[in-house]
Amino acid sequence: xxxxxxxxxxxxxxxxxxxxKIRKEDMNKLVMNFLVTEGYVDAAEKFQMESGAExxxxxxxITDRMAAKKAVQCGNVExxxxxxxxxxxxxxxxxxxxxxHLQQQRLIELIRNGKVNEALQFAQEELAxxxxxxxxxxxxxxxxxxxxxxxxxxxxxxxxxxxxxxxLKTASEVNAAILTSxxxxxxxxxxxxxxxxxxxxNQLDEKAAYPRIKxxxxxxxxxxxx
Numbered sequence: 001x002x003x004x005x006x007x008x009x010x011x012x013x014x015x016x017x018x019x020x021k022i023r024k025e026d027m028n029k030l031v032m033n034f035l036v037t038e039g040y041v042d043a044a045e046k047f048q049m050e051s052g053a054e055x056x057x058x059x060x061x062i063t064d065r066m067a068a069k070k071a072v073q074c075g076n077v078e079x080x081x082x083x084x085x086x087x088x089x090x091x092x093x094x095x096x097x098x099x100x101h102l103q104q105q106r107l108i109e110l111i112r113n114g115k116v117n118e119a120l121q122f123a124q125e126e127l128a129x130x131x132x133x134x135x136x137x138x139x140x141x142x143x144x145x146x147x148x149x150x151x152x153x154x155x156x157x158x159x160x161x162x163x164x165x166x167x168l169k170t171a172s173e174v175n176a177a178i179l180t181s182x183x184x185x186x187x188x189x190x191x192x193x194x195x196x197x198x199x200x201x202n203q204l205d206e207k208a209a210y211p212r213i214k215x216x217x218x219x220x221x222x223x224x225x226x
Contacts (some may be wrong), residue, residue: 028053
């Protein structure tokens with residue numbers, strides 16, 4: 001027979017939560033880490049003045065990083081490559097996968113703009129040699145060039161490459177590479193802690209009924225179902 005779950009009342013749960021002491025300085029560091037990693041430079045500057053929390057990288061570099069990221073998001077890949085090289089030429093030299101994805105995005109933008117001949121020449125001269133060196137690159141190149149085989153790319157099997165999500169994916173990769181080059185985590189800590197919270201609640205669900213957080217945006221406790 002299955003064992004019944006332990007029921008923890010709201011009063012008992014809130015008492016346990018109140019016993020956990022979290023320093024305000026640590027919370028401020030979490031917030032600053034999120035603002036810096038996600039590139040909210042204005043908010044980071046204001047938060048620094050209000051809280052006294054010090055960012056772990058120069059805030060001036062955030063503007064340059066976000067300019068490179070935004071360039072990719074807008075489809076200006078050549079400009080993005082130039083901005084990345086201005087920040088640190090070693091980023092692309094030591095990250096062939098990122099450089100290939102940027103070149104792939106350049107090819108996608110040429111196809112998007114109907115420059116078929118230029119796209120074919122670019123694929124042959126810039127991307128094909130890299131595909132010969134790495135078969136995973138070759139598969140991505142073949143999938144991208146396949147866009148040229150369809151008149152209606154919106155309904156073709158590889159039409160997702162023209163979605164804004166593809167630009168965002170490449171832009172995020174650029175953002176992560178720049179952060180790594182600056183010895184900074186490529187992902188903010190706060191979302192990871194929220195994922196850990198959800199995992200911990202799922203584990204606890206098997207053993208107890210307790211006030212849990214279902215809506216992370218409000219963090220309101222909901223009474224256990226008994």
